[in-house]
Amino acid sequence: MANPINSTMIAPALTSIGRELGTGAGATLWLVAAMYMASALGQPLAGRLSDVLGPRRVFRAGAVLVAVSGVVGALGTSLGVLIAARVLVGLGTAAAYPSALTMIRDRARVLGLPEPAGALRALTATSLLTLTLGPGLGGLLVPWSGWRATFLANVVLGLLTLALSLGALPRDRQWGPVPWSRLDLPGVALFGAAIGLLMAFLMSLPTPNWLVLSGAVAVGVLLVAVEFRTRSAFLDVRMIARNRPVAATYLRFVLTFTVIYAVLFGYTQWLEQVRGLSAAASGAVMLLLSGVGAVLALSTGRCRSIRAPMLIGTAGMLAGSLAVVVVDATAPFAVLILVPTLFGFPQGLNSVTNQLAVYRQAPAGELGTATGLSRTAQYLGAMLATGLLALAYGEQATDEGLAVLGTVSAGIAGVLLLLTALDRSLKAHSAG
The missing domain is CATH 1.20.1250.20 (MFS general substrate transporter like domains)
Incomplete structure (x- = not known):
């Protein structure tokens, strides 16, 4: 929590x-x-x-x-x-x-x-x-x-x-020699620097600091080069490169949460600044997103493959994005609550199915690391959402900015729908 x-x-x-x-x-x-x-x-x-x-x-x-x-x-x-x-x-x-x-x-x-x-x-x-x-x-x-x-x-x-x-928690194994080399501190430092520079660039929008972005790219390239040659790499580039299914899953995490976080914060701002709802009222509207998502999350996993619920969730994301494009300050209240309801589908279905995919695709003995990277992908999406909101709104939410947000989100949802439909590894196991 x-x-x-x-x-x-x-x-x-x-x-x-x-x-x-x-x-x-x-x-x-x-x-x-x-x-x-x-x-x-x-x-x-x-x-x-x-x-x-x-x-x-x-x-x-x-x-x-x-x-x-x-x-x-x-x-x-x-x-x-x-x-x-x-x-x-x-x-x-x-x-x-x-x-x-x-x-x-x-x-x-x-x-x-x-x-x-x-x-x-x-x-x-x-x-x-x-x-x-x-x-x-x-x-x-x-x-x-x-x-x-x-x-x-x-x-x-x-x-x-x-x-x-x-x-309440199961005991860990007894203390023994700790293989500290597995932590790969140089890789941690480079990864942190790349993340920090990327966030600094996104925070500079809508007047981008291209020098900072160049630094982020340079550090990112150095990170990949160093980690590719490291036996116990913090960012296991070789595992990701040879394990295409898990690489595709990380990409889906980034795209999914770019849209979800952008709508979660962007639509809330629009409801308050343009539609005139109070913070309590806008919060109540957005509770539909988490409520629908939670119900769907608890019911996911009954299908024979995880691709079917993932496609349904992505279709909900596309429909919700298109609704964001057309909604404006004069839209009836029923339309206002339709947006978070539709986005509850990707938040519930895609979150669980992508995590199930990581669970199956991660190499033996590295589930903790692989899961951590999946959550990193989620927060990369949140960081990209910050930049998207800066581009769409600037200092103030507007109907036009919301339409930009919806258009970009619909484009991402379309790409995500295509990637999911073409990924054959998602139907290889039961989600039981």
Whole structure:
């Protein structure tokens, strides 16, 4: 819960933070970007640590980081300290998913159970249900106790997670010689630099800083070259290159979440700034997205192949994008709620089926790392969505900007539909 909640809970607090600290709106947006970058880096790092050190240790360490981030943020008196707190919560919450999935896989093997599709559905449904609760929770906390309460909430989340994990999680193997070389610290550093430069470029839009983009590309090329020659690479370029199905799955993650995050934030802004809905009312409308997504996520996996539900979800994305193109300030309320309802299909169906694909396609013994990279792909999509929103809206949401957002999203959905239809590996197994 802590990762999706924190990705959006900060939104209602940004104005208050900027006013108290004397910073502009552009500067406070780094509080959002910092968590995206930390999560994008932290997901594969936590996956690798789970494979090397043990998933329970990593899971609990992440919970401690979440609690510490809450203390740091609540006591912070400068934007730099608050950004550091957001980095800590990004790294801490990133530890949960890959380590949890590794524990589920290991437990299923011990018990002789088949592929735990039900557990994957439950994890995804939890994420979907809490993703759009963040703005509502922040909207309650800020008027009640100020923006610092949005950081203090993480103290509760971290300690509660730690308490619930005591005695409940399967034990890791005994400590022995730790193969630290498997962590590939140079690869981690290059990956972090590439992510940071990409985010800096996206934050410069709509007046792009091409020098920063050139730096991101150069570091990315160097990263691929170094990792290709590294035996235990942080970014397993060779595995991705020879495993085309998992590479295609990562691409689907990026494209899917570029559209989902762009609509989640962009449509909410439009509802408030153009349509005139209150924050509570727009939050209620967007709850349809997570509600429909959660119901579909829990029901996914009954089909013989995962391609069928994935195609249905992508078709819903295309239909929702086309609805975004035509909706305007005069649209009836029924049309307004149609958009998040349609986007609930890709959020529920595509999220689970793509994660099931990673579970099947990941090499033996590297599920934590592969899952972490899939979550990194998700946050790369979120970062690209930030740039897309900057291009479409600029400083203010408009009907024209929403139409641009819908047009680009429809194009991405069309490409995604074609890629999914042509991917034969998606029908190779039962989703049982």
